[in-house]
Amino acid sequence: MINKRISAIILSGGKATRMGGEKPFRKVNNNYLIEKVADVLHNMELPFVVVFKHICNSENSANTLNKCDIDNQIHIFKKYNQTITFDILYNKGPLIGILSGMNLIEGGWVLILPCDTPLISENSIKNIINKIPLAESNNCNCIIPKHENGYIEPLFSIYHKSTIKTLEKIIRSSSGDRHPAIRQYINELNPLFVDVNEIDETHKSFVNVNTHNDLNKL
Numbered sequence: 001m002i003n004k005r006i007s008a009i010i011l012s013g014g015k016a017t018r019m020g021g022e023k024p025f026r027k028v029n030n031n032y033l034i035e036k037v038a039d040v041l042h043n044m045e046l047p048f049v050v051v052f053k054h055i056c057n058s059e060n061s062a063n064t065l066n067k068c069d070i071d072n073q074i075h076i077f078k079k080y081n082q083t084i085t086f087d088i089l090y091n092k093g094p095l096i097g098i099l100s101g102m103n104l105i106e107g108g109w110v111l112i113l114p115c116d117t118p119l120i121s122e123n124s125i126k127n128i129i130n131k132i133p134l135a136e137s138n139n140c141n142c143i144i145p146k147h148e149n150g151y152i153e154p155l156f157s158i159y160h161k162s163t164i165k166t167l168e169k170i171i172r173s174s175s176g177d178r179h180p181a182i183r184q185y186i187n188e189l190n191p192l193f194v195d196v197n198e199i200d201e202t203h204k205s206f207v208n209v210n211t212h213n214d215l216n217k218l
């Protein structure tokens with residue numbers, strides 16, 4: 001049984017422009033893409049919040065979710081019996097997804113996962129969660145996998161709920177159409193960077209699906 005101080009957020013919004021939209025509900029074999037990630041969390045008995053895109057499909061608030069979106073979202077709610085929610089702002093990128101999910105989580109550590117990593121393994125999640133005691137003893141408030149070349153995996157990371165104030169500040173100060181940068185969030189935190197090989201030596205858990213070609217290769 002996983003410690004209840006840990007919850008997860010599955011980021012399931014975004015425009016998915018490279019895929020032509022609707023990334024969470026693209027079919028992989030007989031499952032939706034998002035179910036690959038949700039199944040792993042479900043098997044681990046980790047509570048989670050799924051954050052879908054803002055209920056308006058455009059700046060025009062009259063253009064809201066269609067029936068198919070809603071049916072798919074209800075399917076996820078019924079299948080896992082976990083909270084589903086929506087971005088509180090339109091088109092602001094993954095940070096608004098994290099904030100929208102964190103708003104519904106009482107406290108503790110929050111594992112952030114994208115919906116588009118169908119090769120994610122239970123072991124990789126256990127490995128990052130096992131870094132929490134080290135983060136706590138070093139007063140770190142997030143745990144971020146890092147590759148040898150310096151590339152980081154901020155959407156397969158753990159953040160402490162106490163970082164929500166920093167997140168709100170960054171989102172509030174962002175302007176125009178540009179998405180607030182996740183790097184800016186991390187720069188204001190005290191991260192524990194961990195070698196990706198300690199999380200998943202195959203790196204498969206970090207492989208994300210962006211195009212139809214990526215989907216066909218699975």
Ligand SMILES: Nc1nc2c(ncn2[C@@H]2O[C@H](COP(=O)(O)OP(=O)(O)OP(=O)(O)O)[C@@H](O)[C@H]2O)c(=O)[nH]1
Pocket residue numbers: 011012013014015016017018019023051052053087091092093094095096097098113114115116155210
């Ligand atoms: N809730 C939420 N999730 C997002 C948002 N933007 C991206 N994501 C999620 O973050 C993960 C990585 O997304 P990307 O592939 O970088 O962006 P995308 O918008 O899905 O796709 P592209 O438009 O092709 O870049 C995916 O799981 C997305 O569902 C957002 O604005 N809100």
